[in-house]
Amino acid sequence: MSIYTLGIDIGSTASKCIMLSDGKEIVAKSLIDVGAGTSGPQRAIDQVLEEAGKTREDMSFILATGYGRNSLEEFADDQMSELSCHAKGAAFLFPEVRTVIDIGGQDVKVMRVENGIMTNFQMNDKCAAGTGRFLDVMARVLEVDVEDLGALGAQSTKYVGISSTCTVFAESEVISQLSKGTDKRDIINGIHQSVAGRVAGLAHRIGIQDQVVMTGGVAQNTGVVGALQNALGHEVHTSPLTQYNGALGAALFAYQKYKKAHKDK
Amino acid sequence: MAKEVSPGVKALRKVVDDVHADARQAAKEGKLVGWSSSKFPCELAAAFDLNVMYPENQAAGIAANRDGEIMCQAAEDLGFDNDICGYARISLAYAAGKRASRKFDPETLEYVINPNSGRPLKDENGKVVIDPETGKPKKDPKTMQPYTVLDDIYEIEALPETTEKEIAYKNFRREAIKPYRQMRIPQPDFVLCCNNICNCMTKWYENIARMRNIPLIMIDIPYNNTVEVHDTNVAYVRAQFDQAIHQLEELTGKKFDEEKFNQACKNANRTASAWLRVCDYLQYKPAPYSGFDLFNHMADIVTARAYPQAAEAFELLEKDLEQAIKEGTTTTPFPEKYRVMFEGIPCWPKLPNLFKPLKEHGVNVTAVVYAPAFGFVYDDLDGMARAYYKAPNSVCIEQGVDWREGICRDNKVDGVLVHYNRSCKPWSGYMAEMQRRFTADLGVPCAGFDGDQADPRNFNEAQYETRVQGLVEAMEANAEKKEG
Numbered sequence A: 001m002s003i004y005t006l007g008i009d010i011g012s013t014a015s016k017c018i019m020l021s022d023g024k025e026i027v028a029k030s031l032i033d034v035g036a037g038t039s040g041p042q043r044a045i046d047q048v049l050e051e052a053g054k055t056r057e058d059m060s061f062i063l064a065t066g067y068g069r070n071s072l073e074e075f076a077d078d079q080m081s082e083l084s085c086h087a088k089g090a091a092f093l094f095p096e097v098r099t100v101i102d103i104g105g106q107d108v109k110v111m112r113v114e115n116g117i118m119t120n121f122q123m124n125d126k127c128a129a130g131t132g133r134f135l136d137v138m139a140r141v142l143e144v145d146v147e148d149l150g151a152l153g154a155q156s157t158k159y160v161g162i163s164s165t166c167t168v169f170a171e172s173e174v175i176s177q178l179s180k181g182t183d184k185r186d187i188i189n190g191i192h193q194s195v196a197g198r199v200a201g202l203a204h205r206i207g208i209q210d211q212v213v214m215t216g217g218v219a220q221n222t223g224v225v226g227a228l229q230n231a232l233g234h235e236v237h238t239s240p241l242t243q244y245n246g247a248l249g250a251a252l253f254a255y256q257k258y259k260k261a262h263k264d265k
Numbered sequence B: 001m002a003k004e005v006s007p008g009v010k011a012l013r014k015v016v017d018d019v020h021a022d023a024r025q026a027a028k029e030g031k032l033v034g035w036s037s038s039k040f041p042c043e044l045a046a047a048f049d050l051n052v053m054y055p056e057n058q059a060a061g062i063a064a065n066r067d068g069e070i071m072c073q074a075a076e077d078l079g080f081d082n083d084i085c086g087y088a089r090i091s092l093a094y095a096a097g098k099r100a101s102r103k104f105d106p107e108t109l110e111y112v113i114n115p116n117s118g119r120p121l122k123d124e125n126g127k128v129v130i131d132p133e134t135g136k137p138k139k140d141p142k143t144m145q146p147y148t149v150l151d152d153i154y155e156i157e158a159l160p161e162t163t164e165k166e167i168a169y170k171n172f173r174r175e176a177i178k179p180y181r182q183m184r185i186p187q188p189d190f191v192l193c194c195n196n197i198c199n200c201m202t203k204w205y206e207n208i209a210r211m212r213n214i215p216l217i218m219i220d221i222p223y224n225n226t227v228e229v230h231d232t233n234v235a236y237v238r239a240q241f242d243q244a245i246h247q248l249e250e251l252t253g254k255k256f257d258e259e260k261f262n263q264a265c266k267n268a269n270r271t272a273s274a275w276l277r278v279c280d281y282l283q284y285k286p287a288p289y290s291g292f293d294l295f296n297h298m299a300d301i302v303t304a305r306a307y308p309q310a311a312e313a314f315e316l317l318e319k320d321l322e323q324a325i326k327e328g329t330t331t332t333p334f335p336e337k338y339r340v341m342f343e344g345i346p347c348w349p350k351l352p353n354l355f356k357p358l359k360e361h362g363v364n365v366t367a368v369v370y371a372p373a374f375g376f377v378y379d380d381l382d383g384m385a386r387a388y389y390k391a392p393n394s395v396c397i398e399q400g401v402d403w404r405e406g407i408c409r410d411n412k413v414d415g416v417l418v419h420y421n422r423s424c425k426p427w428s429g430y431m432a433e434m435q436r437r438f439t440a441d442l443g444v445p446c447a448g449f450d451g452d453q454a455d456p457r458n459f460n461e462a463q464y465e466t467r468v469q470g471l472v473e474a475m476e477a478n479a480e481k482k483e484g
Helices: A040-052 A082-093 A132-142 A146-154 A167-179 A184-206 A222-232 A242-261 B007-028 B042-046 B055-064 B068-077 B086-095 B153-157 B164-176 B201-212 B231-252 B258-283 B291-303 B308-327 B348-360 B381-389 B397-410 B425-429 B431-442 B461-483
Strands: A004-010 A015-021 A025-032 A059-065 A099-103 A108-114 A117-123 A212-215 B033-036 B051-053 B098-102 B148-152 B190-194 B216-219 B338-343 B363-368 B415-421 B446-451
Touching: A004 A040, A004 A082, A004 A242, A015 A040, A015 A242, A025 A040, A025 A242, A059 A082, A059 A242, A082 A099, A082 A108, A082 A117, A082 A212, A082 A242, A082 B461, A099 A184, A108 A184, A117 A184, A117 B446, A117 B461, A132 A146, A132 A167, A132 A184, A146 A184, A146 A222, A167 A184, A184 A222, A184 B431, A212 A222, A212 A242, B007 B033, B007 B051, B007 B291, B007 B308, B033 B042, B042 B231, B042 B258, B055 B068, B055 B086, B055 B291, B055 B348, B068 B086, B068 B098, B068 B148, B068 B348, B086 B098, B086 B201, B098 B164, B148 B153, B153 B164, B190 B201, B201 B216, B216 B231, B231 B381, B258 B291, B258 B308, B258 B363, B291 B308, B291 B338, B291 B348, B291 B363, B338 B397, B338 B461, B348 B363, B348 B461, B363 B397, B363 B461, B397 B431, B415 B425, B415 B431, B415 B461, B425 B431, B431 B446, B446 B461
Parallel strands: A004 A059, A099 A212, B033 B051, B033 B190, B190 B216, B338 B363, B338 B415, B415 B446
Antiparallel strands: A004 A015, A015 A025, A099 A108, A108 A117, B098 B148
16 A cells, blocks of 8 residues: 655745655645745645545655744644755755755755755855845836746846845846836846856855756746856756655655654554 | 752852952942953953953843843944944943833833733643633733833933932932843943954944043954964064053053962963863763853853952862763753754844754754853963964964864764854854865764844844754764764
């Protein structure tokens, strides 16, 4: 009989779930666009269970991660930091990974992975610059959907520097560019370069080793991935499952923990 | 149940209480009281029997008493930028006469209690009592406190005293200033500044001197780019010692007493040696106490190292620790699963928050670089100049890495937790490179978090907890890897 494990990643801006069978096959996944402190986590859980046609009781082990991981104390069997879970998820998708870069809603993490295990990490300081929230704010000012940033930035023909590392000041820089009549696509490209520059600085602290894998929602933005690739001078790999990567890692750890607990049984 | 305090710790607390009480008494009697940076050669002031208070120590105490924010804001209102060190801001606000005070009703002269303050009320079985009306824990009225407000001692002193009501009001307002010792230290008559510990110190003390129109005695110890302290460096500092002695003679109207000076040096060496031996007890596995305890004892090594009572108290603590090792006891209230070095000054306003996830994950702080950095041991005046040349911010990165990696090896740490202290840019500035070296040289994971030694606005608990958990998971993975 298959062993089902559930990984739940409650981020600051989204709730994600992945259900695995035997620590290998993805049975179901769900994503709700609101995170910690909202109805998002419960809706994501309900959705993933419904999609798989399973119940809480069918789950051998549930592991929560992300900013809101402690809010599931009664539902989940254990919790782990999103750092380890992102490293684990990335190593599952890319077995050769050595460097994981995750840009989440409110933080940026760079992790060193050795043989699939996180051995060291760096995170952003107490500032939202370079995070997913930074891109959300910029998309709002530019009146475009955050999902379209990548495609629009790719059409840029001119470099526009967004120099500020502060979200608030960068916002006023963008407004000032807009009032000068600068093409939105060039501004977007500048924003991508700005994010990449900041993230690359953090990544250099830990040292870049191939393979480099980028995870988290921002990895869907091809503009940021491309800019980061240029800034690092290394190929940056991404997966279609990028947004679910933390939940995937959590489900994998859940399987590992279940197996460890039932080793002698 | 109150935590049992060992005889050594009791003695150490008394030493600091006495230093403060003596200074308050001296000020009352019209004697000179100075303020000094923590690594100014205290032996010089001791040779003149001067009472000296330590603003860094005071600011840490004010921050730990949760008054850092109101005092930092007071300094910002005076025009000091919020990027300046939190200790400096607290100290500058205090020097300007600003005080954290308890709110009261001027008509009734009764304190206005903050309903959100206080600890939960517990019944005879130690269980929290729930208020049936609100469903929330009831507050223990004995622990509830008035609101904190900012006051100004010079404003108070300028109040009229003609009617009985005016006198009562003025006295009550004086009494309403928070009663803990760091909020009651006398204003300075002179300042002693040595910039070996901190680059911001020079301007901080210059500001106090101008603000209060008092003498500033300055010993400049420049950054040293070599591990060795060269003879020219020593000559530069020795000459400044001579100048400081001359200034102190002028200030006090007394001749320099060489015998007293030699005795102060002897005392300071004895205290420093005992302190370093106490620090070494963290090498035991499990450690008989935590690096956070060392931080608490720093008040003694800073404020009283030239006094024999401080040496005696540390020697007593040493005996307590020896006994703890024999009995296998520890002051750490959880089993020690992991050992880490805590890099930097603690976030004093957030000590419980710093401690909480460490306790949850069984992480004991068994190495700190800030504490042993105060152990000055020397043989003669040249040696003293060399010793004062070596402070965390005046040494080069090679020396800094060597100190830390030595402590990490001796104290057998599994990881390093780095406080990126917004108050101390020079210290935090080279931490990224240090972290890289710790991992490369020692094979241990490191985690950094943002915070501040005195301003609570610069700390985020959720970010800190994630980083500690990440560090624990990396240490766990490292241990599993070593075990194969």
